[in-house]
Amino acid sequence: MQLALLLLLLVGTCRANDFFGDLKDWFDKITAPKEYCNREWITLDSKGVGKGLEADLGRNLFGQHIASEVIVNAVTGFMNNDNPKKPLVLSFHGTAGTGKTLASQLIVKNLYKKGMDSHFVHFFNSVINFPHASQVETYKSQLQLWIRGNVTNCAHSMFIFDEMDKMHPGIIDSIKPFMDYQYKLDGVSYQKAIFIFLSNAGGKIITQTTLVSWKAGKKREELKLEDVETALSSSVFNYHGESYVVDFFIPFLPLERQHIVQCIMVEMVAMGLQSEHNKACEMADKIVIYIPDDERRISVSGCKRIASRLKNFM
Known part of the structure; x- marks a missing residue:
């Protein structure tokens, strides 16, 4: 009986949180400052x-x-x-x-x-x-x-x-x-x-x-x-x-390995990880395809798939 009551309370709390969360989002939208086409909202300097x-x-x-x-x-x-x-x-x-x-x-x-x-x-x-x-x-x-x-x-x-x-x-x-x-x-x-x-x-x-x-x-x-x-x-x-x-x-020029390393380090920070250059270099070699094959100079897909591939790698 006590367990059932606890579950009901938890469900009710979740639903209440969802409701009040939705209510807050709605309230924030209708009370947000209205945007005007002037220097206060657009930088014309x-x-x-x-x-x-x-x-x-x-x-x-x-x-x-x-x-x-x-x-x-x-x-x-x-x-x-x-x-x-x-x-x-x-x-x-x-x-x-x-x-x-x-x-x-x-x-x-x-x-x-x-x-x-x-x-x-x-x-x-x-x-x-x-x-x-x-x-x-x-x-x-x-x-x-x-x-x-x-x-x-x-x-x-x-x-x-x-x-x-x-x-x-x-x-x-x-x-x-x-x-x-x-x-x-x-x-x-x-x-x-x-x-x-x-x-x-x-x-x-x-x-x-x-x-x-x-x-x-x-x-x-x-x-x-x-x-x-x-x-x-x-x-x-x-x-x-x-x-x-x-x-x-x-x-927009194709990106080289050095730029991929920079992208990876930025994504590390975005993921809440410590930005390590050596680790980023290691990942740049493992998760990115480069051309030409004999030179491995330019990234085929630039930084586009870095986020998804980095998550899989980690």
Whole structure:
């Protein structure tokens, strides 16, 4: 009898905790400060954005000296212009796990007080949000309405599109007008908005260019934007024909073993483990595949699967 009563009390306590937990989440949402499209919630000071963004990229984005420099200059230059002629459009290119998503998140973090939770930041995944080719016309009209409505609500809105290389050309065509040079479109100005595209397109060429440079005896840090831009021009600049609205095509270089070690050490800390360099080096050799086979120079999947593989390894 006492055991049954104890079990009932425990179940009741769990249900009460679940109930009050849900109630707290609901209360937190309705009492959270409302977000406004102003300087209190969006960092419009280019100097403040530049310093914070540069520091965050330096601490968290490993092996991407080209991307970091271009991103900082592009974002601060745009924010420093009170009357831009067009929205800022950035296109990130590289193989999986090189930091494209992370870089976009760091930009958001430094611009919006609520980060990725901001009502002014909109993230789309081409595969998840636009999965059926038969519904392209519906996607186009819905996406256009979404962009128009949100920019009307806040001129400093940001739109991030992941897996652009898998997006239907018709959907890409439907958003081009919002990113072009024009004062207003249907009475709405998009000049202060930001569009970021994440794509694996051009990844193989970037990897080949990096390997050729390395075999020629050049240091990774000697690679410059123009070195990779030339190689990218044929496969990326005219990708689905969107090149004329993109301000910067930003290459993300393939990651080497040293960068994998850094990723592992960061993940160790995230898992509550002690960050040990020797242990990270050992794991970098055991849980990651490198190319070419005889050199083991470049990670095939970058840092993308580090977290899951590290957990299995531990």
